Structures are given as structure tokens and as C-alpha cells.
Amino acid sequence: MLRSKQGHANYKVVNKKTLKSTNIKLHDYLSNKQVHLASTKPDVIWQFSQRLKEIYAEKxxxxxxxxxxxxxxxxxxxxxxxxxxxxxxxxxxxxxKHSEWLLPSQ
Incomplete structure (x- = not known):
């Protein structure tokens, strides 16, 4: 292995109408492998955010x-x-192309 990447992510869902915020427990939605991916890979972070939007829209x-x-x-x-x-x-x-929500590495 040429590199290793560790990470942690906190997902916060905010209801636009009531402004109530909820912290998401990743293990309620994802497997252990998916939790790692949703904490370290930008494309998976974005995709899971879109999936959360769909789940809450169904409600x-x-x-x-x-x-x-x-x-x-x-x-x-x-x-x-x-x-x-x-x-x-x-x-x-x-x-x-670069996404503005991804911060540059120093």
C-alpha cells in the first residue's frame, strides 16, 4: 500500500422549515466499509448527502x-x-473540475 487515509465525518441534517438539526449516525444507514468511504472520499460524501435528501424527502x-x-x-x-x-x-x-466545497490541502 502506498498510502493510508483515515478520516471522520459528522453529517448534520437541518430541516429548512423548522430549522431543527439532527446529527446523523452513519451506522444507521451504512455498513462499516461504507462509513469509512463516506468519511474519506469526496464523491461518496456528496452521494450520501444526496441520498439523505431523498430519504428525508420521502418523509x-x-x-x-x-x-x-x-x-x-x-x-x-x-x-x-x-x-x-x-x-x-x-x-x-x-x-x-474542482468543487468549491472541497478545501485545498496545505
Whole structure:
């Protein structure tokens, strides 16, 4: 293995009408492997945010999803990966260019 990546992510769902926020327990929705992916890979973070939007829409709720995600590569200190102030349900995924909600690595 050439590198290792560790991370943790906190997903917060906010009801747009009532402004009630709920922290998501990833293990309620994902397997252990999926939790790791949803904590370290930007595309999976975005996809899971979209899935949460669908799940809550089925319940009749319009929500925002905010993710506080930090990762460490090869044992380095954890650094912020995702801008925690961006509602990921409103941003498009563009595979061929940089997404503004992904923070630059130092």
C-alpha cells in the first residue's frame, strides 16, 4: 500500500422549515466499509448527502446537509476536507473540475 487515509465525518441534517438539526449516525444507514468511504472520499460524501435528501424527502421534509469532515493521510495530522458551511444538497457534482466545497490541502 502506498498510502493510508483515515478520516471522520459528522453529517448534520437541518430541516429548512423548522430549522431543527439532527446529527446523523452513519451506522444507521451504512455498513462499516461504507462509513469509512463516506468519511474519506469526496464523491461518496456528496452521494450520501444526496441520498439523505431523498430519504428525508420521502418523509415530506425539505432538508439541508452539512458535513464536518477531517482526514489524515499517512499518519499526518487531520485536516478539514469539506467546507462545513456548505449545504451539499444544493451543489452539483462535477467530475472534471474542482468543487468549491472541497478545501485545498496545505
Amino acid at each position: 415530506g421534509e425539505d432538508i439541508s446537509v452539512y458535513v464536518d469532515c477531517k482526514i489524515g493521510i499517512n499518519g499526518s495530522p487531520y485536516k478539514q476536507l469539506v467546507d462545513p458551511t456548505v449545504d451539499l444538497t444544493t451543489v452539483p457534482w462535477n467530475i472534471f
